[in-house]
Amino acid sequence: MSLGMYAASIPVYQRQLGALAKVLEKGSAWAAAKKVDEAVLGATRLTPDMLPFTRQVQIACRFAEESAARLAGAEVPAPHDNAEKTLGDLQKRIAAVQAYIKGFKAEQIDGSEGREVVLTIAGNPLKLTGEQYLLHFALPNFYFHCTTAYAILRQSGVEIGKRDFLGAV
Template sequence: MTSTLHRATIPVFIRGLTIVSDLIGKGMRHAAERNLDPSTLVEARLAPDMLNLAGQIQRASDTAKLSAARLSGVEAPSFPDNETSLEALQARCAKTIAFLRTVPAEAFDGAAERDVPMFSGERRRVFKGEEYLYAFALPNFFFHVTTAYDLLRQAGVPIGKLDYLGSFDDPV
């Protein structure tokens, strides 16, 4: 099968967000079983200057939807960063997945050579679509997914590598 930017984007982001949602579900069960306040998980941080769990999931969501939009030319929905519960974070993942499923494969035609401007403070760069996906979008997405996993794991949620990898039966 020929690899396309659509195949390297939409199914990968959907799978990652599905796994994050499953991890959040395990966090919810852990909190309920241990009579813990679930907001401690939502607010968990690895370091004082890092985003909390909510911020990590919000950034994974934003990276997925905005990367799909930048590469396909489809407009991404805007979600306010106002999730304060594990349930709301799962809903954010579900909304992002629902959007990703609407992006047609043919919208990625020519995406490899499409200009993708990126601005972050003083840093400015124009990528070609393929370089943007592989050098920025995917690494950024998985940074936030991995950090969300790490936060839950550090908080005592009984998850491991196989939970992060997800089911091998779910195709990408």
Template sequence: MSLTLSSVTISTFSKGLSTLTHILQKAEEHAASQGLDANAEYINARLIDDMLPLTFQVQSVTTTVRKALARSQGQSDQPWEDGEKTFADLYARIEKAKQVIKEADAAAIDAKADEVVDLPLGPTTIKIVSRDAVLNQGIPNFFFHLNTAYAILRSKGVPVGKRDYLESFLV
């Protein structure tokens, strides 16, 4: 089996969303075992004051999925509202991203892998080959925010470890 852009992208995003769901569930379980409200404890938690909270990290993971898959298929991006305030809202958003993955057209991703796309980076937009946009910006950005969500929960005492983070990628 040859390695294709679609197989790397779809697999990585799918498995990463499973990890995100898993660590959020562990957070809820931990809060319940401590007699705490997970929404009150974790939703607005940050690693440091000038860093954005857990909700933003989940929004960014799922936004990266949506944008990277739209761009790599030659589609326009359809923004989502960022209004999540509870774990239920975060799970719903993750499910929405999983649906985007299910609907992704692997053949289109692979056919457009060598085409130049527009990649917005802050106030500028660069022209970059689709494959490079996914591999050098989309996937690293996805992991940055996934790891930050993990780190926020870990810093709040949620008993998650390396296995919780990696297990979804190994099955």
């Protein structure tokens, strides 16, 4: 049996977003115990030229929802206002994205390997097949932002480990 585009995307996003939500729970508990303002944690960066924690989570969510829509040939949802201020707000964002991608069925996404996906990057069109888009653009970006969010919490002192990042395997 071959691996379909649905199996390579939606369940992957669901599992990793679930793990990210649990990491946020631990981050929230840590912030409360250490009396750290969640807004400060949300503004934390690994290095000055990288985006802060809150944006890392928002972008990971955006890659999951945008790529699901593109692979299904559906309209990409309008961008969010990115107004999340607390880890609880970010958990609500993750829950909303989880609910959105749960609505996609395998028959909408399977077979999208050859579907043309056109992105505009720095004003220039980038044409990819669905397979190229998922495997070489959407998933790497999604994991980059999930990993960076995890790393920011870890370097801040939140007691999380590899099992937390991986979630339920």
